Amino acid sequence: MNQPSSSNPLEFSIRGIVLGILITLVFTAAQVYLGLKVGLTFATSIPAAVISMALLSAFKDATIQENNIVQTIASAAGTLASVIFVLPGLLMIGWWAEIPFWPTFGACAIGGVLGVMYTVPLRRALVSQSSLPYPEGVAAAEVLKVGTASRAGAQEGKAGLKAVVLGTLASAFFALLAAIKVGAHEVSYYFRFGGAGGATGLGASTSLALIGAGHLMGITVGIAMLAGLIIAWGILVPVLTAMTPMAAGASVADHALGVWSTQVRMMGAGTIGAAAIVTLATLAKPVFGGLKSALDAARAAKHGGAAVPREERDMPIFIVGLVTLLAMVPAGWLLATFLEGGVLASLSTPLVAVGIGYILVAGILAAAVCGYMAGLIGSSNSPVSGIAILTILGAATSVGVVGRQVMGPDTAHALIAFALFVTTVVLAVAVIGNDNLQDLKTGQLVGATPWKQQVALIIGVFAGSCVVPQVLDLLNHAYGFAGAPNQNAISDQPLAAPQATLISTLARGVIGGDLPWHLIGWGAVIGLGLVAFDFLLKRGSNGKYSLPPLGVGLAVYLPSAVTAPVVVGAVAGYYFEKAMRSKTYGEAASRVGVLVMSGFIVGESLFNVALAGLIVVSGTSDPLDIGIGLPESIGMLVSLVFAGAILGWLYRWAANSARKIEA
DSSP states (O other), X not given: OOOOOTTSOOOOOHHHHHHHHHHHHHHHHHHHHHHHHHSOOOOOHHHHHHHHHHHHTTSTXXXXXXXXXXXXXXXHHHHXXXXXXXXXXXXXXXXXXXXXXXXXXXXXXHHHHHHHXXXXXXXXXXXXXXXOOOHHHHHHHHHHHHHHHSHHHHHHHHHHHHHHHHHHHHHHHHHHHHHTTSSOSEEEXXXXXXXXXXXXXXXXXXXXXXXXXXXXXXXXXXXXXXXXXXXXXXIIHHHHHHHSOOOTTOOHHHHHHHHIIIIIHHHHHHHHHHHHHHHHHHHHHHHHHHHHHHHHHHHHHHHHOSOOOGGGOOSOHHHHHHHHHHHHHHHHHXXXXXXXXXXXXXXXXXXXXXXXXXXXXXXXXXXXXXXXXXXXXXXTTSOHHHHHHXXXXXXXXXXXXXXXXXXXXXXXHHHHHHHHHHHHHHHHHHHHHHHHHHHHHHHHHHXXXXXXXXXXXXXXXXXXXXXXXXXXXXXXXXXXXXXXSSOOOSSSSOBOOHHHHHHHHHHHHHHHTOOOHHHHHHHHHHHHHHHHHHHHHHHHTTTSOOOOHHHHHHHHHSOHHHHHHHHHHHHHHHHHHHHHHTSTTHHHXXXXXXXXXXXXXXXXXXXXXXXXXXXXXXXXXXXXXXSOOOOHHHHHHHHHHHHHHHHHHHHHHHHHHHHHHHO
């Protein structure tokens, strides 16, 4: 096959589509586990681009646009997996005992397709005619350019693939240490503080995946999470434990963790909610302005008579509208099936109508806002938590109004479940809308055809939608979820699923009328204070410094075991990149370091998914326990030593690899 001309480069190919789907399947499985454990996911575009680049380099006719289609398909994994921020809530409230395939697949697929459709009209306004930085989209484009522009780039592509593999193997080995009981799952210490029953402490998961996530998020988010840790464990927990009597027979750790989970966590939810509302309010004008600009551009192109360049050809707006309307049919069927045979069957028609209307209206707003935030701060840092909180509050209020006439214990339970299911669809819309605009920015920079990318992302949506329910059900059978009443898992260490816990708690509180508004209110006050501080900090430093309020709120809400290693990773990444900045090979070292950290996340996550399968097959909670039985303190020390050694070795390897590439 001859090299395609620049006017019509090879983009879609069977090999590219297959490769993109395979990467999507692997990364989606990894993302589902990571999100359930820590409440965070990571962008998969850059590691997918590197893997694609390395594998397709064997073909002489491979193009940068073909590589871009592969990363576009695979990028769906990094975002669609975010539906697990809501779905486990249906297990936690006892509505499902296991994950049904078709309802889960349908919610992901319908929401994902709508996410693409809703953001097609936004491309011109928010991508090609916008000054938004799109940090991750630009980074993915740079990786693709470096990988195809020169022989040195090809070497970097191979080094990048090696970086992902090394990171994957290192983190899988580190996770194995904990599984065979040589290392510890967590390092923690709790103590009395301030007298009068006050207590606090700190826990940190021994997780290279979390360290990798911190590196990828960057020092700004890392500092925000450190601030959240200080607020939660340095101020709120000591004060509230001193005001709350300790239960008879409880340890200091039990007392501190109990107060955090019942009081501080709800304050964290208020902080996230307030910060999200303010953030969304500031985006209203640019988002609606972008919509108007997109429609004006479409009209001008239609009546101008000139041929539209390949790089500006979107999916036709007629097709977008038709697909959106047609998608409402399976969406309505899905919602009606969810209610079928239950206590709300008599209200099925009005509830389905409310659900469809909510998916249409809230979905458009959520996709536009998430897409704008992707352009502003990147997909990984987009406030999905805030969007999910606002979505469940709106969904619970809407269905609660319809069901109020038949309100009772059973109907309230069913309404909560229905609100969670509708929220799942809207969240899928939001995160794929986020991803679509990020991918389109990458495509703009490498000369891709927009409509082909939009079709490619839909392919990725369907591939990811096949994996999410399968992995989720496997993890449910192996580990279960904290707080779920129908607990029949084999392991006695359930996954925390922190975001789903928050979302289901909010749904219960809104419909049941027993939400602890005083705690959420105090959290909202903290959130507004953080918004004001962030505004003054940006203004005083001319935009150089920032303290993202959503990042702070997330650290107040998430367990310290999750946030502490993220902070460590962010600080380690900052000092690594600072050390590399003065080197001639500094930029290459930074890119290789990012890929090592992506490998950390993939390796640990996939190891634990595989371990879940082994738990189910063997029927034992610790199938890899070799019976060494080290004391907990020794296990902690082993984990800390190995983590430090692996991190130091791979940072050094990344620097040396970059030096060889530049040489």
